[in-house]
Amino acid sequence: MTIIDPTDAVPAQRPGDHENTGPLLEVRDLHVEFQTREGVVKAVNGVNYTVDSGETLAVLGESGSGKSVTAQAIMGILDMPPARIPQGEIRFYGQDMLTMGAEERRKLRGARIAMIFQDALSSLNPVLSVGFQLGEMFRVHQGMSRKQAKAKSIELMDRVKIPAAAARVNDYPHQFSGGMRQRIMIAMALALEPDLIIADEPTTALDVTVQAQVMDLLAELQREYRMGLILITHDLGVVADVADKIAVMYAGRIVETAPVHELYKRPAHPYTRGLLDSIPRLDQKGQELYAIQGLPPNLLKVPQGCAFNPRCDKAQDICRTEFPPLVPVTEADGTELPGRASACHFWKETIHG
Amino acid sequence: MGRYVARRLLQVIPVVIGVTFIIFCLVFALPGDPIQALAGDKRADPNIAAILRAHYHLNEPLYQQYWHYISGVLTGDLGETYNGRAISDIVSERFPVTLKLGLTSFALEAVIGIIAGIFSALKKGKFIDNVVLVSTLVLISIPVFVLGSVLQLEFGVNLKITPVAGIEHGWPQSYILPAVVLASTSMAYIARLVRTSMMESVRADYVRTAIAKGLPTRRVIGVHAMRNSLIPVVTFLGFDLGALMGGAIITERVFNMPGIGGQLAQSVYLRERPVVVGLVTLLVLIYLVANLLVDLLYAVLDPRIRYE
Numbered sequence: 331m332t333i334i335d336p337t338d339a340v341p342a343q344r345p346g347d348h349e350n351t352g353p354l355l356e357v358r359d360l361h362v363e364f365q366t367r368e369g370v371v372k373a374v375n376g377v378n379y380t381v382d383s384g385e386t387l388a389v390l391g392e393s394g395s396g397k398s399v400t401a402q403a404i405m406g407i408l409d410m411p412p413a414r415i416p417q418g419e420i421r422f423y424g425q426d427m428l429t430m431g432a433e434e435r436r437k438l439r440g441a442r443i444a445m446i447f448q449d450a451l452s453s454l455n456p457v458l459s460v461g462f463q464l465g466e467m468f469r470v471h472q473g474m475s476r477k478q479a480k481a482k483s484i485e486l487m488d489r490v491k492i493p494a495a496a497a498r499v500n501d502y503p504h505q506f507s508g509g510m511r512q513r514i515m516i517a518m519a520l521a522l523e524p525d526l527i528i529a530d531e532p533t534t535a536l537d538v539t540v541q542a543q544v545m546d547l548l549a550e551l552q553r554e555y556r557m558g559l560i561l562i563t564h565d566l567g568v569v570a571d572v573a574d575k576i577a578v579m580y581a582g583r584i585v586e587t588a589p590v591h592e593l594y595k596r597p598a599h600p601y602t603r604g605l606l607d608s609i610p611r612l613d614q615k616g617q618e619l620y621a622i623q624g625l626p627p628n629l630l631k632v633p634q635g636c637a638f639n640p641r642c643d644k645a646q647d648i649c650r651t652e653f654p655p656l657v658p659v660t661e662a663d664g665t666e667l668p669g670r671a672s673a674c675h676f677w678k679e680t681i682h683g
Numbered sequence: 684m685g686r687y688v689a690r691r692l693l694q695v696i697p698v699v700i701g702v703t704f705i706i707f708c709l710v711f712a713l714p715g716d717p718i719q720a721l722a723g724d725k726r727a728d729p730n731i732a733a734i735l736r737a738h739y740h741l742n743e744p745l746y747q748q749y750w751h752y753i754s755g756v757l758t759g760d761l762g763e764t765y766n767g768r769a770i771s772d773i774v775s776e777r778f779p780v781t782l783k784l785g786l787t788s789f790a791l792e793a794v795i796g797i798i799a800g801i802f803s804a805l806k807k808g809k810f811i812d813n814v815v816l817v818s819t820l821v822l823i824s825i826p827v828f829v830l831g832s833v834l835q836l837e838f839g840v841n842l843k844i845t846p847v848a849g850i851e852h853g854w855p856q857s858y859i860l861p862a863v864v865l866a867s868t869s870m871a872y873i874a875r876l877v878r879t880s881m882m883e884s885v886r887a888d889y890v891r892t893a894i895a896k897g898l899p900t901r902r903v904i905g906v907h908a909m910r911n912s913l914i915p916v917v918t919f920l921g922f923d924l925g926a927l928m929g930g931a932i933i934t935e936r937v938f939n940m941p942g943i944g945g946q947l948a949q950s951v952y953l954r955e956r957p958v959v960v961g962l963v964t965l966l967v968l969i970y971l972v973a974n975l976l977v978d979l980l981y982a983v984l985d986p987r988i989r990y991e
Binding site: 405407436437438439440441444445447449452453454455456457458459466467470471502504518 | 888889891892893894895896897898899902906907910911984985986987
């Protein structure tokens with residue numbers, strides 16, 4: 331029965347501070363597979379990335395590239411079984427979450443690591459009012475009364491710029507527009523001021539004008555709270571404005587990492603190049619739009635060598651036999667390019683022409 | 684909401700008039716003479732029979748007989764049987780038995796069915812799920828009179844923990860066994876219904892959100908998944924409440940309980956038109972009210988449904 335004073339509640343709830351022995355989040359050699367009737371689907375095959383406070387990592391990739399599965403593994407919301415994590419570590423301030431007890435893990439979820447889902451209509455419970463769903467965060471994690479929680483919910487709805495928050499707190503998700511619903515999702519994720527937010531395609535279900543508003547809001551709140559943000563998307567346009575660094579995923583692996591503007595300027599992997607070339611551009615109006623040929627690989631049977639080789643127009647024999655590790659990318663003269671890496675045998679040719 | 688309820692209640696009037704008229708015609712069309720039926724195997728005294736026929740308007744055409752009946756009903760008089768007993772007496776004597784039996788059985792099937800269904804859904808493919816699936820299959824396939832007789836023999840005769848039949852021990856002792864028998868089939872249906880809809884809502888996106896919010900499993904299931912999976916169950920429960928109030932002819936027979944079902948069967952047999960029409964009308968009313976409650980409960984459970 332502790333009375334939580336909002337002024338010192340924040341430090342008291344940050345046990346991460348004294349065990350702060352690493353970056354905010356560090357994913358090391360993460361593997362996730364799904365046991366299905368047809369066989370073992372290897373959805374994630376050795377992903378590594380780190381996110382620091384205040385930093386935005388964009389994870390880019392087609393459907394089925396393993397970007398959402400990685401996020402769900404971080405959140406600990408994978409259905410296990412059928413999912414399995416045969417190896418890897420997910421370190422939150424240096425502490426491996428995969429070895430934590432279920433209850434310890436649950437307390438981190440929502441409070442310190444929160445997630446924003448793609449489709450807010452189906453991700454919000456249709457039969458509970460938004461005030462209830464927002465207030466639940468405070469009631470469950472901080473033991474607030476219903477009344478206090480409701481006041482907090484209204485405050486949150488104000489924060490994410492929902493007009494007439496006090497009047498709408500008892501409304502249900504279907505009574506809001508798509509953009510407002512996504513704001514509620516964001517408010518829910520922000521409720522307890524988590525250290526890390528994972529946004530899984532937060533704007534995919536929205537129309538373009540609303541997309542920009544929602545992304546701006548998310549970026550603004552992230553700056554304000556100095557949270558780490560993992561932004562999962564397949565929309566390269568969204569990424570450019572918000573992200574600090576980018577990880578491109580293909581067939582459950584990271585094939586390229588780079589600071590955001592570097593990647594746009596000089597991709598070091600043919601897949602990234604393909605993605606960039608398939609963005610419609612004003613200066614190429616009237617020309618045929620480039621598309622990467624073929625389909626994403628079947629994860630039951632990932633191609634030998636480089637997984638991208640059947641779709642790559644630069645593929646050589648070595649690509650079909652030898653697996654390309656993720657190696658640091660340098661300038662032509664050997665100068666280091668911090669944060670850049672590529673998993674292509676021919677990264678030099680790709681980046682330096 | 685208020686307007687909606689008022690409109691629904693107004694709809695009851697034509698339904699009741701229509702139903703009573705149809706039942707009246709059907710009973711009228713039954714072969715056999717009700718006055719002769721009073722005398723049993725002997726021939727009825729023609730003079731007395733004539734007096735009775737005149738008293739009960741039996742010589743008049745159908746529409747006049749119906750008029751006499753319905754105007755009585757509208758002034759609160761349900762009429763009397765051909766041996767002079769007020770039908771309201773029969774109802775007040777018989778109905779409490781059916782009500783107690785029906786509600787006990789309703790509570791049993793709802794509580795046990797829903798709990799079994801939830802456990803079964805959450806432990807899909809595990810031992811408890813198989814227990815529920817097999818036992819519900821068994822319950823659905825055993826006829827009521829077999830189950831009734833077996834339980835009577837086991838609990839009433841052998842173990843002597845419940846009365847074998849009759850209602851002289853009152854509620855709950857005398858009612859528990861018949862209520863279990865009466866509830867068994869519906870309980871099995873409810874368990875399976877809850878299992879299916881629960882399995883569906885556990886996979887829903889909003890349940891994933893609830894887990895991602897760090898809610899304890901109990902709350903994820905009890906608050907987030909439950910509300911949604913109860914919607915189809917409420918439909919079935921509402922329908923079943925009406926059916927249970929209709930009296931369980933077989934169960935009442937097996938356990939020798941003086942409820943509505945037994946009375947109805949007997950009255951059909953004796954061609955007691957006013958009794959049959961009166962009881963059926965009562966049941967129709969209960970049915971309509973149960974349905975109205977279900978519809979209103981929908982709006983409570985699912986805010987996307989709004990009645991104007």
